[in-house]
Structure formats: C-alpha cells, structure tokens
C-alpha cells in the first residue's frame with residue numbers, strides 16, 4: 344500500500360477547487376447536472392470511507408458495499424416503517440453502521456492483506472445474497488418511496504436538486520473535517536504507523552487491533568451515511584447497490600485519485616464517475632476502457648492523480 | 661527482582677536455540693549478554709519481549725507471571741526493545757516517530773480530536789529525546805532517508821520514548837561510527853541510572869563500560885556469569901568467545 348500523504352496544503356487546495364467547481368456547476372447547471380453532482384458527492388463519501396481504512400490501517404475492503412446497503416436499507420425502513428424523520432434516519436444509520444462495523448471489525452482486523460480482502464468480500468456477498476432473498480427488504484425489487492429531509496419550515500425545498508446537492512456537499516465537508524482531524528490526532532498517527540510497521544506498534548505497547556477496529560467501524564459508519572444519502576437522492580433502493588462490484592468501483596476510485604489524502608479520493612470518485620457516465624453513453628465497451636485506464640494508472644502513475652498534482656506542485660515551487 | 665527467566669527452552673525445528681536458560685535481573689541493573697554469532701541472543705530478547713514464544717519455561721516480570729502475555733501487553737507493563745534489525749516507520753520523520761511512540765507513554769493513543777503536533781508535553785519530550793539520541797538536526801527527516809547509523813539511533817529513541825521499566829538493547833551501537841558509539845554509551849549510561857537495561861553487544865568495550873554483570877551465551881546455553889573483571893579473567897570465555 345502506498346504512502347499516506349501529509350500534505351495538508353495540497354489537500355485543502357484540492358478540496359477547495361473541487362468544491363468551487365461543484366458549487367458553480369450546481370448553481371448554473373441543469374436539473375440533470377445537479378442530480379449528477381449529488382451522486383458524485385455521495386460516491387465521494389463512499390470513496391473516503393474506503394480510503395480511510397486503506398491508508399490508515401492498511402485494510403482493503405471489498406465488502407464495503409454492505410455498509411452502503413446497511414445505510415440505505417436502514418434509512419428506508421426507519422423512515423417508511425417507523426416514521427422517523429429522514430435526517431434522524433441518516434444520523435441513526437451512522438450509529439448502526441458504526442456498531443455493525445465494530446462487531447465485524449472486532450473479528451476480522453487481525454487478518455492481513457489478501458485474507459482481509461477475501462473475508463470482506465465473502466461477508467459482502469453473503470449480505471448481498473441475503474438482501475436479494477429477504478422479503479422484509481423487498482427482495483430483488485428493493486424498496487421505494489423513500490423521502491428526503493424536509494426543511495420547508497425554514498423555506499428550503501429539498502426536492503429541488505439544487506438544495507439537495509448542497510445538502511450532501513455539507514455532509515461531505517463534515518466527514519472530511521472529521522477525518523482530517525483524526526488523521527492528525529494520535530489515533531490517526533498510530534493507524535498510519537500500523538500500515539507502515541504494525542510489528543513495532545505492538546512492540547511499543549499499542550492496541551493494534553483496537554485501533555484498527557475503531558477505524559473500520561468509523562469507516563463503516565461513513566459508508567452507511569453515503570448509502571442513506573443515496574436512497575434519499577433516488578427515492579428508492581435496489582439490492583444491486585450491495586454487490587461487490589460497487590466496492591470494487593470504490594477501490595478503483597481511490598487508486599485513481601491516490602490513496603491516503605482524502606481529497607484524492609474525492610477527485611478519484613469525480614473523475615471515474617464522470618468517465619464512466621460519459622463513456623457508457625458513447626460506447627458499449629466502456630468497461631474495457633476504464634480497465635485499461637486503471638491498469639495504466641497503477642503501473643505508471645504513483646499515487647494516482649494526487650501524485651501527479653503533488654509533482655506539479657513541487658515543480659511550481 | 662524485576663525479571664526472572666526460569667528454564668527457558670526454545671527450538672527452531674531440530675535446532676535448539678535456547679537451552680535451559682536462567683536469567684535474573686534486579687531493578688535498575690545493567691546486564692550484558694555476550695556470545696558468538698548465532699548463540700541465541702536475539703532469540704532470547706524476543707522471548708523476553710514476547711515476539712517469540714518459548715517452548716518451555718516461565719517468565720516473571722515485576723512479580724507477575726507474563727509467560728502467556730503477548731508483546732503488546734508486555735510492552736505496556738514496561739518491557740521495551742530496540743531491535744538488532746531496525747524496525748522503524750519508514751515514511752515518518754524522526755519527530756513524527758518519536759511523538760508517535762510518546763502517545764503510548766502519555767496514554768493518549770486513542771485520542772481522535774487533538775492534533776498530535778499541538779501536544780506540548782509530547783513535543784517537548786520528543787525534542788529532548790532527539791537531542792539525547794543525537795538526532796536534533798534530523799527532526800524533519802524521514803526515517804527511510806536517514807543514514808544507517810542514524811537509523812540505529814532512532815531505533816533506540818523509539819524504544820526509550822515509550823517510557824519503559826526494562827530496556828532490551830540488541831546491539832545498539834552496531835553500524836555506528838566510533839564517535840556515535842561514544843555518544844550512545846554516554847546516553848545508555850545516563851539511562852541506566854533510572855532504567856533496568858539488558859544489553860547485547862559484540863563490542864566488548866561497550867559491554868565492559870556499561871554492564872555490571874555479564875552473561876555469556878554459547879550455542880543456546882549460558883556458560884558463564886560474572887562481572888567484567890571475571891569475564892576478562894575467565895579462560896573458558898576467552899577461548900569460546902573472545903578467541904584469544
């Protein structure tokens with residue numbers, strides 16, 4: 344796993360650039376553009392959740408779509424079956440994701456490398472299979488009729504994609520600042536150290552497994568928020584959301600963007616999703632193009648697009 | 661008594677690496693362990709710190725039976741090791757590495773909200789330790805980019821930073837220049853006032869300078885125990901190890 348990037352300046356610059364672009368595009372864009380921005384922002388949150396554990400604890404998860412699903416389904420059930428407000432549903436979803444993540448994390452964080460990937464993949468697939476057969480969760484039809492938060496009392500219409508986009512951007516910003524804070528705090532440093540040399544962290548008395556379980560559970564909570572916002576955006580949930588390929592796409596996003604900088608994950612999510620969308624309109628073998636592009640980045644561009652930006656930044660100095 | 665090893669045996673496959681080893685260390689004592697290459701010195705350290713599990717035998721530390729404790733637990737009780745083979749955080753700077761280790765001394769490793777850079781105690785400590793280990797000029801250098809001798813110094817620094825009761829130093833001066841070695845001896849001497857230290861060294865000058873008591877390990881067995889004078893005078897040791 345490549346470097347974590349302590350380049351707070353570039354991290355913030357990149358965030359501000361992406362933020363400005365999305366705000367401008369949101370204000371001046373069409374209905375569709377606004378919807379698309381909300382979608383990218385939600386995917387960015389998902390990518391950040393993967394980036395956080397990949398870079399801090401060295402954990403690569405191919406089962407994170409499960410938490411997307413947990414967020415999505417629990418939001419649907421809480422707001423439809425129990426009449427809980429959409430905003431409270433999203434917040435509850437975070438707690439649910441954290442708790443389930445902690446339980447799962449407790450049992451799997453001792454695994455290394457490929458074993459961790461395989462076990463998360465297996466867990467995700469089990470969840471996916473269960474969702475498809477569960478009547479309670481609507482089986483292959485999924486659930487529809489999920490509503491967005493209602494802020495009409497303060498004059499904000501969330502059914503307007505303009506406002507909903509801003510709403511999810513606020514979530515992204517909140518999560519971004521939470522994670523940068525953790526990165527610079529002792530727990531974040533210990534997690535980063537575990538990725539570099541977990542053996543030494545044990546030798547100086549660290550609680551290696553506990554740190555990793557906490558990181559995993561936090562990441563699960565964040566992925567759940569992404570799932571919650573995603574169903575509120577679309578109004579319905581389809582069980583395909585929990586397929587392992589969704590986790591795989593998330594990993595592609597963070598590798599393209601560059602692992603460990605948080606902002607790189609947002610950039611990766613943006614670029615990959617735009618390319619995916621544009622290409623799938625033009626050609627039907629777009630997956631092949633993405634595949635080759637991905638291989639190119641892994642082989643020739645250290646640290647993905649973030650690495651490229653860092654090199655440009657150095658040249659400009 | 662701080663540490664006691666009772667009848668420790670350890671084999672790798674058919675090779676017996678530790679054979680009925682008994683060692684006792686008093687509080688604030690500095691003990692030396694010498695022996696030829698492959699005698700089992702590093703293995704002994706790993707057994708004490710919990711990185712390796714012995715086949716038979718018990719270990720007591722501070723009146724607690726730690727035989728079944730893992731490395732992390734032993735480290736928290738105060739056993740800290742500097743490894744013969746550097747075990748650093750390659751992408752972290754000297755200062756980052758030391759402040760990281762200090763989060764364990766100050767019990768703040770679970771903190772998620774306060775930036776480590778702003779922790780005054782930890783940063784002051786880190787700078788002091790860097791000065792002690794001779795790395796003041798390299799605070800912002802990544803471990804990976806340090807020269808080998810300097811990496812050895814950082815290796816020691818990390819072991820000191822977590823505030824141990826017992827320090828296990830596995831050839832701390834190997835690969836250092838004579839000048840650096842002198843500085844490190846001075847540092848270890850200073851540390852030995854407050855810490856219990858067990859040191860493995862090939863450099864006999866370092867051992868004679870520091871250790872009050874010396875154990876000689878040969879092919880897994882302790883063949884001699886005594887102060888530096890008696891080691892110098894022992895024919896057995898001279899013949900087995902010092903080759904004179």
Ligand SMILES: Nc1ncnc2c1ncn2[C@@H]1O[C@H](COP(=O)(O)OP(=O)(O)OP(=O)(O)O)[C@@H](O)[C@H]1O
Pocket residue numbers: 672677695696697698699700701702703704744
């Ligand atoms: N993990 C291992 N698996 C198998 N054999 C090992 C292992 N570790 C050490 N050995 C063997 O055990 C013996 C003792 O090794 P050890 O590293 O403890 O010696 P040492 O006294 O520290 O030597 P040196 O002075 O060279 O550092 C050697 O023969 C070594 O090859």
Ligand SMILES: [Mg+2]
Pocket residue numbers: 701702703744830
């Ligand atoms: Mg050795």
